Amino acid sequence: METTDQNNAVDAPVRLKGMGDGLCVSLDPDQPSDFIRSELVRLFQPLKHLAINARVVLDFGESEGDDALVDELGAFLKETFGVGSVNKSAKRRTASEDLLRQRDMDRSWHHYRSDVLMLTGRVRSGQKVTARRHLLLLGDVNPGGEVVSGGDILIMGSLAGTAIAGQPEGSDAIVLALDFRPTQIQIGPVVAAGLPPSRQGFPEYAHMEGGNIVVENYMEANPFGRMPWPEVR
Amino acid sequence: MGKTTATASIGAALAAEGKRVAVVDMDIGLRNLDVVMGLENRIVFNVVDAVKGKCKIQQAAIKDRRIENLYLIPASQSDNKNVLIPEDMVRFGEKIRLEFDYVLMDCPAGIERGFENSVAAADEAVVICMPEVSSVRDADRVIGLLYARDITPKLVVNRIIPDMVARGEMLSHEDIVDVLSIDLLGLVPMDDHVVISTNTGMPLIMQKDSKAGKAFRRIAMRLNGNSDIPIEIPQGQGRFWKRIGTKFGLGK
Ligand SMILES: Nc1ncnc2c1ncn2[C@@H]1O[C@H](COP(=O)(O)OP(=O)(O)OP(=O)(O)O)[C@@H](O)[C@H]1O
Ligand SMILES: [Mg+2]
Numbered sequence: 001m002e003t004t005d006q007n008n009a010v011d012a013p014v015r016l017k018g019m020g021d022g023l024c025v026s027l028d029p030d031q032p033s034d035f036i037r038s039e040l041v042r043l044f045q046p047l048k049h050l051a052i053n054a055r056v057v058l059d060f061g062e063s064e065g066d067d068a069l070v071d072e073l074g075a076f077l078k079e080t081f082g083v084g085s086v087n088k089s090a091k092r093r094t095a096s097e098d099l100l101r102q103r104d105m106d107r108s109w110h111h112y113r114s115d116v117l118m119l120t121g122r123v124r125s126g127q128k129v130t131a132r133r134h135l136l137l138l139g140d141v142n143p144g145g146e147v148v149s150g151g152d153i154l155i156m157g158s159l160a161g162t163a164i165a166g167q168p169e170g171s172d173a174i175v176l177a178l179d180f181r182p183t184q185i186q187i188g189p190v191v192a193a194g195l196p197p198s199r200q201g202f203p204e205y206a207h208m209e210g211g212n213i214v215v216e217n218y219m220e221a222n223p224f225g226r227m228p229w230p231e232v233r
Numbered sequence: 234m235g236k237t238t239a240t241a242s243i244g245a246a247l248a249a250e251g252k253r254v255a256v257v258d259m260d261i262g263l264r265n266l267d268v269v270m271g272l273e274n275r276i277v278f279n280v281v282d283a284v285k286g287k288c289k290i291q292q293a294a295i296k297d298r299r300i301e302n303l304y305l306i307p308a309s310q311s312d313n314k315n316v317l318i319p320e321d322m323v324r325f326g327e328k329i330r331l332e333f334d335y336v337l338m339d340c341p342a343g344i345e346r347g348f349e350n351s352v353a354a355a356d357e358a359v360v361i362c363m364p365e366v367s368s369v370r371d372a373d374r375v376i377g378l379l380y381a382r383d384i385t386p387k388l389v390v391n392r393i394i395p396d397m398v399a400r401g402e403m404l405s406h407e408d409i410v411d412v413l414s415i416d417l418l419g420l421v422p423m424d425d426h427v428v429i430s431t432n433t434g435m436p437l438i439m440q441k442d443s444k445a446g447k448a449f450r451r452i453a454m455r456l457n458g459n460s461d462i463p464i465e466i467p468q469g470q471g472r473f474w475k476r477i478g479t480k481f482g483l484g485k
Contacts, residue, residue: 125373125377144374
């Protein structure tokens with residue numbers, strides 16, 4: 001859906017994509033206005049007559065983006081390329097997000113892939129399991145055993161050995177175990193050893209908070225329960 | 234851990250059941266199975282000689298003084314563990330298995346060449362573990378290495394002090410089986426008769442009131458196919474053995 005060429009690279013500050021019968025422009029409102037205008041010219045020029053009377057939505061991503069900027073850029077686009085309407089996208093759910101969610105529903109998430117190494121069994125002392133990204137183990141990690149991943153580590157059993165998640169830099173990774181009593185946890189570059197003994201009897205998980213590793217009751221914290229829409233991790 | 238004690242006792246118990254048994258001391262350079270069995274002054278040839286073909290297996294096998302059908306193949310004291318390689322042991326295994334019903338190898342401590350040599354020729358393995366955290370960790374490591382060689386080991390917990398377990402001062406066998414999750418073959422209590430046996434050369438299993446001796450006899454019977462013999466949990470304070478199901482530790 002997203003056309004990506006050198007003019008419209010994913011990390012470019014101003015990007016354009018087709019969206020239903022309209023056009024969506026993603027931009028960073030903190031860029032200087034002259035720069036944004038020149039980028040718009042670069043992106044709209046090749047569209048020629050396709051831009052005429054088009055509905056344009058400006059998506060400021062995470063930033064607020066003030067209305068004056070919308071008005072200014074709107075006037076500029078109407079004048080220069082004859083577009084129809086120019087509006088700011090709804091903050092929480094942009095029109096493009098609508099489309100993405102519709103697609104998720106239609107294809108039942110079949111169009112996603114996630115890199116998970118799923119294993120069953122027991123990781124014994126002296127053994128080391130390394131997953132490129134996420135690791136899901138239906139089993140246990142014994143004292144002296146080690147599990148390492150580029151992403152999350154989920155142990156459906158007891159974790160009594162060492163778990164090293166989010167290698168090398170992924171500080172948003174979590175380590176979850178039904179019975180959480182590891183000898184050592186590492187998330188990204190941060191190490192936590194000598195964790196207090198778990199209260200046991202419920203699943204706990206470790207994650208990074210303000211540069212520290214924090215362990216919490218997973219069901220109570222429910223870290224992903226409030227996400228509006230299922231996402232690929 | 235009690236590997237040497239277990240090898241001598243299980244070997245003796247199997248022989249006492251009428252099997253033809255060889256116990257082989259694989260602890261080359263640090264032999265002591267001969268001392269434990271009271272056969273140290275009969276050694277002429279040793280396992281290195283037998284493996285290297287310098288003597289026949291029958292020449293290296295020393296007949297036990299007390300138990301019929303029990304033979305010791307001693308370690309050599311002067312050599313280094315590296316004189317043997319696993320390939321030698323595989324060939325030796327092919328030969329020796331023709332002459333005995335059971336061949337028990339007393340594995341040295343560690344996971345180096347001595348371990349490799351013992352495992353190379355083995356069909357089965359018994360892991361001896363003490364109720365201590367560090368011992369459990371070592372046993373777990375060894376179990377992982379055995380599985381890596383497609384050997385499914387069985388577990389003996391040795392030197393259990395029931396009163397300490399009762400007071401929560403010693404790991405219980407349940408704790409150990411939880412972590413190691415392999416089939417339990419038997420539980421052996423701490424027993425002064427073990428030292429008496431080593432010092433007098435009188436086999437542990439022949440000492441009438443040795444609880445450890447009884448436990449090893451039962452382990453031997455279970456190894457010998459009587460898998461329905463229940464595992465008995467050592468009890469302190471003069472209380473008797475408590476029975477639990479035979480399924481203990483199975484399918485975990
Ligand atoms: N059940 C028991 N009760 C009391 N003492 C025991 C028991 N089992 C073993 N021992 C003692 O523990 C010591 C070590 O036993 P043993 O030599 O059998 O262990 P090992 O595993 O062969 O050791 P190594 O690794 O040095 O070869 C010995 O002094 C032995 O008498
Ligand atoms: Mg020994």
